[in-house]
Amino acid sequence: DAKTTQPNSMESNEEEPVHLPCNHSTISGTDYIHWYRQLPSQGPEYVIHGLTSNVNNRMASLAIAEDRKSSTLILHRATLRDAAVYYCILRPHGTASKLTFGTGTRLQVTL
Amino acid sequence: GAVVSQHPSWVICKSGTSVKIECRSLDFQATTMFWYRQFPKQSLMLMATSNEGSKATYEQGVEKDKFLINHASLTLSTLTVTSAHPEDSSFYICSAQDRGRSNEQYFGPGTRLTVT
Numbered sequence: 001d002a003k004t005t006q007p008n009s010m011e012s013n014e015e016e017p018v019h020l021p022c023n024h025s026t027i028s029g030t031d032y033i034h035w036y037r038q039l040p041s042q043g044p045e046y047v048i049h050g051l052t053s054n055v056n057n058r059m060a061s062l063a064i065a066e067d068r069k070s071s072t073l074i075l076h077r078a079t080l081r082d083a084a085v086y087y088c089i090l091r092p093h094g095t096a097s098k099l100t101f102g103t104g105t106r107l108q109v110t111l
Numbered sequence: 112g113a114v115v116s117q118h119p120s121w122v123i124c125k126s127g128t129s130v131k132i133e134c135r136s137l138d139f140q141a142t143t144m145f146w147y148r149q150f151p152k153q154s155l156m157l158m159a160t161s162n163e164g165s166k167a168t169y170e171q172g173v174e175k176d177k178f179l180i181n182h183a184s185l186t187l188s189t190l191t192v193t194s195a196h197p198e199d200s201s202f203y204i205c206s207a208q209d210r211g212r213s214n215e216q217y218f219g220p221g222t223r224l225t226v227t
Contacts, residue, residue: 036218043115043204043218044155087154098145099206099216101155 004088009106012078020073020105022088027068030093035062035073037084038104044087047073051093083109113139115207117219124195124226131191132222134205140185141207145216146178149202161188195226 005023012018024033035047048055048062050071055062061074075082087104091097114137124130134144142163147155159180160168167180179191188207192199202223206216 038155041202041221041223043117043206043221046215046217049215097214098157098160100157101147103154 004090004102006086006088006102006105008103009108011108011110012075014079014109014111015077018075018078018082018107018109020075020086020088020107021070022072023070024088024090025069027090028092031090032093033062033064033068033071034089034091034099035060036087036089036099036101037082038087039081039084044101047086049091078107078109080109080111083107113207113209113212113215113217115205115217115219117203117205117222119222120220121223122225124224126196126226127194129191129193130195130224131189132203132205132224134188134190134207134219136186136207136209136217139207139209139211141188141209142185143208144182144188145206145208146180146188146190147204147206149204149221155204158190192224195224197226200224200226 032049032051034049036044038044048060050062063072085104085106089099116135118133144161146158149155157170158173161180161182163182169175182188202221204221206218208216
């Protein structure tokens with residue numbers, strides 16, 4: 001499985017934007033970049049995914065580097081409810097493939 | 112959005128007994144479901160892939176006779192922890208794959224198992 005590298009932890013102030021980086025230098029051409037987050041004592045929650053182009057949804061934006069070797073999850077205005085562990089995962093397109101979770105980034109949001 | 116439920120949300124059992132955990136996809140059919148285990152302050156680890164109507168595929172190091180998986184319908188998969196021991200205490204999470212949404216996986220809320 002292609003591997004991703006994320007910082008162990010990040011901090012943000014409430015109401016400010018947060019940029020969560022992910023490196024995936026061994027990504028293959030068919031790998032989609034998926035982001036999930038896990039709030040304390042809950043199952044992971046799908047956030048966003050993309051292949052090559054930047055993506056936006058109601059939760060976040062995903063900026064993908066032109067060479068696809070890195071990506072950034074952007075939370076436009078962090079709230080206390082965004083405090084969670086964020087996982088960046090590569091997944092081949094179109095298959096019933098499993099998700100391999102790394103250690104993720106623990107985001108702390110303060111007032 | 113796609114909803115996956117798990118039951119029970121928490122369970123306490125005595126050592127040596129068996130515990131069944133249910134995973135249901137509420138608004139979509141899931142031919143494939145996954146079972147994960149998460150120990151405190153660690154990441155999720157995949158235990159097995161559950162396919163409707165066929166045997167589950169277990170990850171290396173996971174005992175298939177101890178963790179019995181049944182996926183009898185397109186909306187229900189069950190995980191039975193047999194002869195549970197304190198070291199099986201963990202957070203068990205399932206996910207279901209929605210073919211209608213590009214095979215995206217949606218996760219249940221998890222089941223916390225404590226074996227005394």
